[in-house]
Amino acid sequence: MIIQASDIRKSYGDLEVLRGVSLTIENREIVAIVGPSGAGKTTLLNILGSLERHDSGKVVVDGTDLSTLNEASLARFRNRNIGFVFQFHQLLPEFNVVENVAMPAMIGGESQAKAFEKARKLIDYLGLSARADHKPAELSGGERQRVAVARALVNQPKVVLADEPSGSLDTQNRQSLHQLFFDLRRDFGQTFVIVTHDDSLAALSDRTIHLCDGQITSITKNQR
Secondary structure (H helix, E strand, O other), rough: OOOEEEEEEEEEEEEEEEEEEEEEEOOOOOOEEOOOOOHHHHHHHHHOOOOOOOOOEEEEOOEEEEHHOOOOHHHHHHHHHEEEEEEEOOOOOOOOOOHHHHHHHHHOOOOOHHHHHHHHHHHHHHHOHHOOOHHHHHHHHHHHHHHHHHHHHHOOOOOOEEOOOOOOHHHHHHHHHHHHHHHHHHHHHOOEEOOOHHHHHHHOOOEEEEOOEEEEEEEEEEOO
């Protein structure tokens, strides 16, 4: 398995956001996490991705217990092993598509030439070669989110965590992005954990984890 979380608890002051969440994510799975606003979905995703520390419990990603790593080691581990896709893409506006996609590789120590080579291969795979030298403001919403997916993949992470990745897209681009996740699983063996309010995406996933009031209420294995 890629991720194993056991009895994860997280509070902000007196507000208990996660109350003993346990789950596993297998290699090559596409898993959706759903639930009402305030259920703790984004907090859980951030803890699985080491962007936030949990108060208690245990998170193991590809055999590494995240609680054993200091901040510098955690940042290196995150860069090499976990990709992120956010609802509003969070691309750097002053950089073009190639530079945005290559950024995690360069942060991880790759030369610019090698990072750009990897970035261009992904950009080509995603059908964005003609936009490679454009800046985010010159792209459509669907194109920006595909660039964000390429950026998440550039270091060949063990798992990609996506927080409402299609939330800001229209129906056509949303469907295209959903199909892309399955193409990436097929072509690259990629694993995805996706927080979403989109019932159609959740239904397409291998499993849907239902979260409410900081606890898992049910896990559905989807039939397709």
